[in-house]
Amino acid sequence: MLYLKRIVLICCVLVAQSGFSQEHPNLILTKQGVKDIKSQLGRVPLFDATLAEVKAKVDAEILKGIDVPVPKDMAGGYTHVRHKLNYLTMQEAGVLYQILGDEKYAVYVRDMLMAYAEMYPDLPRHPQERSYSRGKLFWQCLNDSNWLVYTAQAYDCVYDYLTKKEVKHLEKKLFKPMADFLSIDTPQFFNRIHNHSTWGNVAVGMIALVMDDDALVERALYGIKDLKLDAGKDNDGGDIFVEGQKAGFLANLEEPFSPDGYYTEGAYYQRYAMYPFMIFAEALQNARPEVKPFEHKDGVLLKGVDALLNLTDKDGEFFALNDSQKGMSYFTESLVSAVDIAYYYGSKDPSLLSIAKEQGRVQLDQTGLAVAVGIRDGKAKPFEKNSMLLTDGADGDQGAIGILRSTKNDNFTLVMKNAAQGLSHGHYDKLSFSLFHEGDELLQDYGLARFVNIEQKNGGGYLKENKTWAKQTIAHNTIIQDETSHFNGDYEIGSKHHSDMYVFDVENPDIQIVSAKEKNAYPGTVLQRTMVMLNNADFEQPVVLDLMQVNAEAKHQFDLPFYYFGQIISTNFEYNKDDTLHTLGKAHGYQHLWKEGEGASKKGDATLTWRNNNTFYSITTTTSAEDKLIFGRIGAHDPEYNLRPDPVFIVRKQTDNALFASVIETHGNYSTVTELAKNAFSSVEALKVLQSSVDYSAVELSLKNGDSYVFIMANSNASKTEKHSLLINDKTYNWTGVYYFYKQ
Structure with a gap:
């Protein structure tokens, strides 16, 4: 025996x-x-x-x-x-x-x-x-x-x-x-903070778990120890190593994610990274439960799934923040996996079941089984996307992404980017925004310049135009000073700074506000943008009030572009359309813009109306007689047709202090069957700047029906209890809180 x-x-x-x-x-x-x-x-x-x-x-x-x-x-x-x-x-x-x-x-x-x-x-x-x-x-x-x-x-x-x-x-x-x-x-x-490294860490970790190799598991979790390597650049210009920085799976879990679950590279790359993050977390939970991956950083992985689902439009497509291919959505396999794993290892949130039901497939493991059983048993509840603020940075102190939604069914969504650089996939677009109507882009972010996995286009890799155009500030709906990108288009400088959130207030669903400041994009210039989503009976649809306050130490040229889609219907100002195309500039993306026409307005504002998908849209923006109103189109210096020929409307001012104020409307429709146009004209009679300073931005909005409104933003004190008194044109406005909005 x-x-x-x-x-x-x-x-x-x-x-x-x-x-x-x-x-x-x-x-x-x-x-x-x-x-x-x-x-x-x-x-x-x-x-x-x-x-x-x-x-x-x-x-x-x-x-x-x-x-x-x-x-x-x-x-x-x-x-x-x-x-x-x-x-x-x-x-x-x-x-x-x-x-x-x-x-x-x-x-x-x-x-x-x-x-x-x-x-x-x-x-x-x-x-x-x-x-x-x-x-x-x-x-x-x-x-x-x-x-x-x-x-x-x-x-x-x-x-x-x-x-x-x-x-x-x-x-x-x-x-x-x-x-x-x-x-x-x-x-x-392997030893860096980046989605590439996450994949590398997880690859080593996954095979290590199968082989039961503790040394490799340690390497995957914590990186290579005592590594000495000179700093260098990756293909996108980002640092590939910083001596002394943390590395490994857990560091990649801690550093790029904010406490809200936002991934600093943006939704497109968060989607890509979520598969290795979630699949390795599941593997660790099964094979090394003592690591507690789903509890790490207060459950940031589970928060990350929720953040990603909220970073989508009505059709489930991710917002184009930083390098982003448009059309990528939560129907991708990585999100099928992420939703199933989040449901199983999270709180069994029934709203995730509705997303899984839309996706129409599950992961073939116990998580997918649990989701499929939940759907079969009728437990699914709608996933409601609400207005929200997603902070950026490991500690949530490097700006944020502000999302304003007009209703629960997401017919209007405004996304304002007031965040950090976003590592090597980041763009130079502080205080930029995009706007969606019924899942379609009303005002767009260009996204990336790349044809992913299409061999004829640079082997499917990034195109040179991604650096010369897509990353540059002029490619976005935000302010540009002296035809130069934010931070001079320099990655090292941009990585040191982030925008600062000023206000995010969505308590009143009819007056939702997001406001942020940028003090480092241009030396000696302070930028503050306030965007308000207004749901008002005087308008057919919710409208957006956009206030871009510029305060500089010296006079500069400032350009504010709006990238729209569709056919121009009318303007309330005169313009000349150029017979010969010329580029708008020589560098920082301007070399890729054709100048198609130019106009000016003598009435104090300018309205552009266009039609897209049989819906009418209008921008009314404040101007002076000296301001230039430029019509442009993407595609100059693009010999291989790598760029989309999208149109742009640019407001140009020469100033040291100005308020770029605009109202963005959605109104009416056109039927190609009855050939009738309904409500094809803007409701705005006039938009006027009442005050423009570091402390206050104020506008008066007059409508064609005779109604008039005043909106004032307190730019230096965001307290909800602060009392303000402001004298404008012999009239005193008194209010409590950061903003004033009343009918005259």
Whole structure:
């Protein structure tokens, strides 16, 4: 008996040393999770439908056979797309093996992994020398990390199917070398605060959990210790290393996220980063629960999912903050995963079920099962998007994104960016805004200059116009001084500063206000923008009152652009349309703008009306006779047609002190069937500046129906209890609080 006990003990030790000491799967799927899924198959419609869809897709790929080509292409090229499809298919095949028990899926994953293990040891860095961190399978380590994050899940699912010899071979030839390559061999990629590094940290961490490698888990969580590396730049001009900075997954969880869950790079990259953040958190919760990933920084990951869902328009598309491809939405796979995980590990918020229901699919694990069961059982409640302020910066003290929504059904949404630089994906657009009507852009943010994964356009990577146009201040709806971008378009300077929130007041749904100051964009100039969403019976739809207060130590040229969509209908001022196109300037994005026409107004204001999607819109803005009203269009110095030829209306003043005051209206409609136009004219008779100073901005708004309103903003005291008294044109205005708005 003693002899047998010793044999058993020795066997246990050998198993532990060989890496078979832990249970598999243990990352995203768990043994208990698989049991729960199998017990519900055929009884949970959304889960069953997702499973059937995935099965059909994977079965089709298996029939095609295994293809592991030698890497050579940029994003969008054949080898790039093939390796991406391989890791996606492997991950899904691994899940199918666990859920359905069909050995063909395990065989497919095993054979694919063996093919990679045969190729990987002799692979040099990728032949395309475009990235600051070239990968091996892909042109950048970021995509190699994508591969490993998904492949680690596949490996976990088939781990127990593999022989000990196969496990040893794969880990020696493929997984451990790749983990070291992404971290030790490429520290400028791995040891930084950036969404790239998050993917790298998670890639190493995921495979470490499967292999039960504590040293690699430590590296993933906390970065490479005692690393000495000179600072450098990535492809977007951002620092790739700052000596002494924190690194690793947990640092990337702490630094870019604000306490509200806003990710400083903006919604587009938050969406991209949420998959590794959430999937690794789930893996840690299953395999290393002592890390408590969902409790870290007061549950910031769960807050991040809520913030992302609120950073969308009526159609679920993310607001274009910083580098952003328009059209990206919460229907992307990364948000399907994030919503499911947030529901399961959060408070089981029933409003998340309504988002999942819209998405129409779930993650094939226990989180997706829980969501599908909740939907089946009728627990879903509407996800209501309300006006909100999302602070920026690790401590929430680096400005904010202000969102004003006119109603719960989101027919009007204003997004004002008063935040930090946003790391290397940031734009120079302090106090900028975009405006949405029924999910469509009324006044737009350009977004990024890139055709993602379209090979013909720079291999799918960023275009040079992203730096020369999209990042520049003139590409946004905000103020520009002397045709020079904020912070002179310098990343180092911009990264040191952020706008300061002044007021965010949405207590009264009919008068919602967001206001912020920018003191560092231009030396000697203070900018303050106040935007008010007014719901008033005198207007058919809610309107936006825009007050851009400029106070400078010397006289400068100031431009305020409005990027609209559609066809110009009318103006209340005279203008000349140029027969010959000329660029509006030579640098800072102005070289990309054609000047199409110019006008001026002698009546104290100017109104531009246009039509888009059969709805009429108008901007009425205050002017003087000396101001220039410029019509422009994007597309100059763009020989490869990389830029969209969108129109712009620019108000130009030469001044040291001015209030750019505007009213933005939505009114009427046109029917192409009846060919009748309804309410096609602006309701504004006149807009007049009453006061323009550091302390107060005041305007008078007169309507064509005879009504008149005065709005005054106290620019130096945001107290709700402060009493103000202001004499304007022999009339004294008295009020309490930061603003005054009354009918005359």
